[in-house]
Amino acid sequence: MQQNRLFDDFARLMTDAAGAAQGVRREAETMVKAQIERMLRDMDVATREEVEVLRDLVASLRAQNDALAARVAALEAKPSEAKPSEAKPSEKPASAKARGAASGGTATA
Template sequence: MTQSPNRIFDELARFATDAAGAAQGVRREVESVVRSQFERLIKDMDVATREEVEVLREMVIAAREDNERLEARLKELEAKLSPSASTSSAAP
């Protein structure tokens, strides 16, 4: 071996760079496989998407507001009927 020390260091640096590049490639491949497996698992579990949950949330809020409005209307009507119901029963 008559290589100079600089050439050996250059080869080691090239080898380390190639190894790092290969490791990054493997990492990306593993991430891709894991992501696809998670997506398939979630799809098989029939989990609601964020958009579906947001739509349902808006529907619940609207239903609650409608319920509160109807409850207030009912109380108002009951209040109107209460005095007249007592006078009509007292009249006969």
């Protein structure tokens, strides 16, 4: 019976040691986690929510950019139809004074 009691005491001791080891492990994990969180806060790292908001914003802006690029390409592909009132400066009709001087006559304004 003495041997049985010895095994019981040893088993109880091992169980207590395992429980204590788990407690120490949990405490160490808690301390490490707190330290890591503090370091991340000090580093000003973006949170998951902030990253998701930015990802959605970038996707929206990319879609807008693609739509605008397609619109610009469509506008550039249209043949340029110059209206008579939109003549280039070098194509403006000469004034009466300039025409008269060019023809050698006198112009009256």
